[in-house]
Amino acid sequence: MSLLEVRALSAGYGPVEVLHGIDLDVDHGEMVVILGANGAGKTTTMRAVSGMIGRSGSVTFDGVDITRTNAEKLVGMGIAHVPQGRGTFPDLTVMDNLRVGAYARSGGIAADIDRWFAVFPRLAERRDQRAGSLSGGEQQMLAIARALMSHPKLLLCDEPSLGLAPLITQEVFEVLKKLNADEGLSVLLVEQNANLALKVAQRVYLLETGTVVASGSAAQIASDDAIRKAYLGA
């Protein structure tokens, strides 16, 4: 059984339905990417999975039905969500950001903070600085480190490359890839940068106006001519 099983998931904002019944799986230790144009429903999918917006259908995580579970409970069950653009607490210091990340658990927090400082040395240099004063790339790394402080089994990462310089984006993806390969962290990634995403992810879902129009292994999707034309610009 998959770690995350999404069935017939519909969600939206008020009377406007954005997702029209999608199915999606993330296996243990798998990195899955959701591709799609602006407005396809990628972020809505993430928000629906983590319970930030009303949803129907079913979401099962690690064998437990979480369709009706509150967002703030999920982090304790092992789902960490880095939302698009603003995953940090701008008024809090880097240290406090990481402490908030460990809010749902206790014990070994200082050791964990040291560990993420080793992975992201630039965060260590800025440990007493307010997160809002960090560069975009540093903020994205802090948002990811903050999410990982909760010891998740599944990391939802919503467009980590947004607004970042290509080199910084590379660096962020290297870290995600490494965590996935070395520690078996399962990742569900939303990304506009399809070329980059196809290099790190094992499986792909292609979203168009709220429905899954194609899915398959990264290699399959990358070699499909029609998809290449539409999404990869080549």
Added chain:
Amino acid sequence: MERFFQYLFDGLSLGSIYALLALGLVVVFRGTGHLNFAQGEMAMICTFVVWQFNDWGVPLVLSIILGMIVGFALGAGVEATIIRGVAKKSQAGVFVVSIALFLGLNSLAAMIWGSLPPEQLPGLFPDEPDDFQRIFGAVWRYEYIGVLAVALVLMGLLFLLFAKTKFGLAMRAVASNPESARLAGIPTGIVLASSWGIAGAMGALSGTLWGGIVGELNAGLMFTVFIYASAAATLGGFDSPGGAVIAGLTIGVGEQFLAGYFPGWIGQEMKLSAALLTIFVVLLVKPSGLFGSTKVERV
């Protein structure tokens, strides 16, 4: 020089009461982004509750603690039942609702306690004519020293709560980014209700201290204090607890100096207008206040 120290000291003491109420405004504003116009009236109701317990024979200190608990419950209850629902629909609605609360609580107090002759709230501290100490020639009444001490201790405790506890961390996280706070597993509803509750409890204390100085309770007890507290919160910056305390003390002292040194053209009548003028000028010149933060955010 004697007058200078007299005004300074009286101002600090009264200012500490404004600072307590202003701190309540700031805690609410930081948590939910709303200005609670009913803050002063909630404090007034709680002061009546303190009087009521005391009148039933409960010792004064215990009555004050009970009053602060009622203040916490009132604040948290109002947030959870009325404010949260309205805020989801419209931010401007919260403004109207808090004005309605202001009027409703005021009438409620008048209805329950208004028919009685003005109530005497016993002071928390010795208040006989000779209960004072002369320092630099100024009269430092024990009551005023006590008010200042109690207010400063409570503020100190509050700052420890903000800076050193896990709950304080959660409050700061919710204020900074409510969505990510929820995703980090913080029960934002409980945190927001608690912010309003803490503001309510501080209001109860500030009302009781003020009531002890005024000596007489009525439904209009907190009206002027609320104006001064709003001026303090504006001057200090609505998201800065430290700013609220410094500005509260400053406004208390400024009020005494203005009324004392210029009795002719400011005096007791015009000093409230001076507070309103302060609000006006700060909003015009530096809307974020002296210590408030203009949002820093880079994406």
